[in-house]
Amino acid sequence: MSRKEMEQQIVGGYERDEHMMILVFAQWCVNHDLDPLELYRRAYPDQDTNEALMQTLELTVPKEEAGTIPNQTLLGVLSLFGNEDLAIVVTEEISKSAAAKRQKG
Template sequence: MEYENRDEYIIKKYQQDEATMIQLFVNWSLQNNLDPVQLYQRAYPAQSQNDALVRAVEEADPSEFEISNETLLDVLQLFGNDDLAFVASEEMEKLERK
C-alpha cells in the first residue's frame, strides 16, 4: 500500500512539474509575440492537439513573470522536449536578429 502511495506521489509531482514547464513555454512564447501552439506543432507535427498546452494558453498571464531564453531551454531539455527546445532556439535566433 505504501508503495502505491509513493508511485501516486511521483506521478502527481511529475504532472505538476510538466504543467509548470508548459506554463513557462507558453508565457515565454507570448512575451516574445509568438504563437505557442504553432511552435509546438512545428516541433511535434505528428501529435494531435495538446490539451494541457491549450489550457495553459487560455490561462496565461505573460506579464506575471519574465522567462529568459536560457531558463526556457534548460527546462524544456530537462523534460526531454529537445524538439521543442530546438524550435524555440530557432525563434530565439530570429528575435536576436531583429
Template sequence: MDKVIQQYQEDENVMIQLFAKWCANHQLDALTLYAQAYPQQEKNLLLEKAVAETEKDALEIDTETLLNVLQLFGNEDLAFVVFEEANKQEKRY
C-alpha cells in the same frame, strides 16, 4: 508511486506554463511552435489551457531557462524550435 507521478505531472504543467508565457512575451504562437516541433502529435490540451490563461508580460521567462526546462523534460525538439525562434528575434533587434 502515485506521489511521484503526481509530482511529475505538476512539474510538467509548470514547464508548459513557462513555455506558453515565453511565447506570449515574444509575440509567438505557442500552439504553432509546438506543432512545428511535434507535427505527428495531436493537440496538447494542457498547452491550449495554458495559452488561454497566460497574461502577456506577467512573468519574464529567460530563453536559456526555458531551454533548460524543456530539455530537462526531454523536449529537445521543442527546445530546438524555441532556440531557432529566439535567434530569429535577436537578429531582428
C-alpha cells in the same frame, strides 16, 4: 506509506512539474509575441493538439503583466522534460529575434 501511494505521489509531482513547464513555455511565447500552438506544431508535427497546452494557455497573462522568462531558463526546463524538438524550435525563434535586433541596431 505503501508502494502504490508513493508511486502515485511521484507521478502527481511529475505531472505538476510538467504543467509548470508547459506554463513557462506558453508564457515565454506570449512574452515574445509567438503562438505557442504554432511552435508546438512545428516541433511535433505528427502529434495531435496537446490538451495540456490548450488548458495552460488560459493561465497565461498579457506580456505587460508577466515577468521576464530568460531564454536559458526556458531551454533548461524544456531539456529537463526531454522536449528537445521543442527546444530546437525555440532556439530558432531566439536566433530570429537576435538577428532582427542586430539589423535594427
